[in-house]
Amino acid sequence: MRDQLHPEEIEPDGDDFLPGLAIDAVIFGFHQNQLKILLLEYRNTGLMALPGGFILTNENLNDAARRVLSERTGLSDIYLEQFYVFGDLNRFDPAPMRAIMAAKGFMPPNNHWLLRRFVSVGYYALVDFTKAVPIPDSLSDSCAWYDLANLPLLMQDHQFIVQKALDTLRTDLDRKLIGFNLLAETFTMADLQSLYETILDQKLHRSGFQRKMLSLGILERLDKHYSGGAHKAPFLYRFIK
Amino acid sequence: MRDQLHPEEIEPDGDDFLPGLAIDAVIFGFHQNQLKILLLEYRNTGLMALPGGFILTNENLNDAARRVLSERTGLSDIYLEQFYVFGDLNRFDPAPMRAIMAAKGFMPPNNHWLLRRFVSVGYYALVDFTKAVPIPDSLSDSCAWYDLANLPLLMQDHQFIVQKALDTLRTDLDRKLIGFNLLAETFTMADLQSLYETILDQKLHRSGFQRKMLSLGILERLDKHYSGGAHKAPFLYRFIK
DNA sequence: TTATTATTGTACCAATTTGTTACAATAATA
DNA sequence: TATTATTGTAACAAATTGGTACAATAATAA
Structure with missing residues (x-):
């Protein structure tokens, strides 16, 4: 302005x-x-x-x-x-x-x-x-x-x-499927869910969220991700057009 | 312009x-x-x-x-x-x-x-x-x-x-629920469905359409309507805010 | 090495919503 | 009074969504 x-x-x-x-x-x-x-x-x-x-x-x-x-x-x-x-x-x-x-x-x-x-x-x-x-x-x-x-x-x-x-x-x-534009090139399902929860300001159910996102057919699953977390390593995803 | x-x-x-x-x-x-x-x-x-x-x-x-x-x-x-x-x-x-x-x-x-x-x-x-x-x-x-x-x-x-x-x-x-603005003050469910079908350019199922519209809680049912049609008289509805 | 821990991936079932068919009720016409 | 097309709604199937459960796993702690 x-x-x-x-x-x-x-x-x-x-x-x-x-x-x-x-x-x-x-x-x-x-x-x-x-x-x-x-x-x-x-x-x-x-x-x-x-x-x-x-x-x-x-x-x-x-x-x-x-x-x-x-x-x-x-x-x-x-x-x-x-x-x-x-x-x-x-x-x-x-x-x-x-x-x-x-x-x-x-x-x-x-x-x-x-x-x-x-x-x-x-x-x-x-x-x-x-x-x-x-x-x-x-x-x-x-x-x-x-x-x-x-x-x-x-x-x-x-x-x-x-x-x-x-x-x-x-x-x-x-x-529109635009949330991905706010994330880095690759991200975990937890990253994506956290993004959605923050934007919508409400908790989402993990299982249903994953199912819905994967069903959209816009995510490519990559290798496992083994960062610092003391837990099972999550997959990384990439957005595909 | x-x-x-x-x-x-x-x-x-x-x-x-x-x-x-x-x-x-x-x-x-x-x-x-x-x-x-x-x-x-x-x-x-x-x-x-x-x-x-x-x-x-x-x-x-x-x-x-x-x-x-x-x-x-x-x-x-x-x-x-x-x-x-x-x-x-x-x-x-x-x-x-x-x-x-x-x-x-x-x-x-x-x-x-x-x-x-x-x-x-x-x-x-x-x-x-x-x-x-x-x-x-x-x-x-x-x-x-x-x-x-x-x-x-x-x-x-x-x-x-x-x-x-x-x-x-x-x-x-x-x-938004805006279709009603294109109709007269009162209308039949068939009117409303025809409007939706025309705007969206696709056929909708009569039963499901009625159920969905009524479930929205934005329609007030009025008396029966007996116009020229050689059929059962439909209800009239009015949009309520 | 082995238990512990928190998280992940997914299977599973319940609840709800949506899609479809069916049929009795009805208002004009024949 | 029968016929006809449409209406209102019930009934059920299919699909979607909500929620739980549990084995798999990757680091840490013992």
């Missing part, structure tokens, strides 16, 4: 971008049985926000989202999905953006394009936590993972956007 | 609207066991298009969609849902819009705001066919129902938009 600007973006016109339109990205990761999302923290303001960006005038909307994702995570080929367009008037509040620009030493005029109303397209993304390398944008001093269960206060309506993304992820989890 | 303009909208600036952003509406109805959608036909051009519109600068996005819906159908309180944002560059083709404006006797300059790139938010709506009164906009000479199974050639990417709306309707049909 109105948060990620490269130095060259703080211009009086913003002519390189589609006016009034932005992208907000809820980037999910999974680590130590916790769902996490990427958040930016803005220099000298204490404001925390979702990664986002604008759409170049010669760029497809979905490509702009992919660009934002890749700029914040270093990854390409990310699982990415539109989930909602946030277009209410009451999300228009120039104060946070003005604070961010002021912290950057820029005092914009009141009609600066970044201070006007924005409609924002919400995307959610699923990434392999172990592969993503969070990269702050030019205005933020950190880009890092935060536990979804314990988020800090977010700027504007970003808390609402996160909730809507999570709702969509929950309903998409079974219909 | 870039199709509905009142006379006052054909101005050099379009300052009353958010720039570059539009709404396309796929308005579904159901009549004589056929799914139908509303289409506009533009004067003197033969172009057919989805109803659409723009967002006023002081208007919520969803309210703009409701306004478009009410302007084309005369109905308020319509079931309405966002389903996708169409933001590819290749949907930008000024020719059809120029033809529509020319047919209206207006020769716009090449940089006219209506001839530039638009990102369009797709909404689908479900209305009671018997209550909706299709109303053309100021540039079209007809607004009418067309069989989804037998659509004419549509402008730009509108065929694609319709397909995506239908896909969404199909997956939403069971998750």
Whole structure:
């Protein structure tokens, strides 16, 4: 959304971008049985926000989202999905953006394009936590993972956007088969079940879960896995298309 | 989308609207066991298009969609849902819009705001066919129902938009309970089953369908219905929230 | 080396849901 | 009054899901 600007973006016109339109990205990761999302923290303001960006005038909307994702995570080929367009008037509040620009030493005029109303397209993304390398944008001093269960206060309506993304992820989890995008290349059945339990926030029965997953025909069983656990070694699986 | 303009909208600036952003509406109805959608036909051009519109600068996005819906159908309180944002560059083709404006006797300059790139938010709506009164906009000479199974050639990417709306309707049909919005206030179980069969494009088993629908607890059974049919009179049902 | 321990893989049965057939009840028509 | 097509529901089979049980196993502890 109105948060990620490269130095060259703080211009009086913003002519390189589609006016009034932005992208907000809820980037999910999974680590130590916790769902996490990427958040930016803005220099000298204490404001925390979702990664986002604008759409170049010669760029497809979905490509702009992919660009934002890749700029914040270093990854390409990310699982990415539109989930909602946030277009209410009451999300228009120039104060946070003005604070961010002021912290950057820029005092914009009141009609600066970044201070006007924005409609924002919400995307959610699923990434392999172990592969993503969070990269702050030019205005933020950190880009890092935060536990979804314990988020800090977010700027504007970003808390609402996160909730809507999570709702969509929950309903998409079974219909589309997307959970795998949050895991590493190979994983155990227990990993997968823990992921599902965390996303859906409910316990699942081990036996039934395994039966259901295997019946989908999207898992390839690999060799046994003998890590530190003092127990029977589980199989490893890989997702197959 | 870039199709509905009142006379006052054909101005050099379009300052009353958010720039570059539009709404396309796929308005579904159901009549004589056929799914139908509303289409506009533009004067003197033969172009057919989805109803659409723009967002006023002081208007919520969803309210703009409701306004478009009410302007084309005369109905308020319509079931309405966002389903996708169409933001590819290749949907930008000024020719059809120029033809529509020319047919209206207006020769716009090449940089006219209506001839530039638009990102369009797709909404689908479900209305009671018997209550909706299709109303053309100021540039079209007809607004009418067309069989989804037998659509004419549509402008730009509108065929694609319709397909995506239908896909969404199909997956939403069971998750949310929205089919009733396409029926009249009261209906028979056969009506409801026919609706489901038409939307999903597959035969369903009468007994199982009835059992499932009744088990949802969202139907109120009314009196018997004795219409023309030379058969046992079916019950009427009403949808309850 | 051998018991201990926690977990894994899978078999098994119960409970529930879904798929299918059957048939009596019924409302108009012949 | 018989005929006809449809409706409402019962009945049962098949499939799916929920839950338990238990042998197999990999490390650790004795």
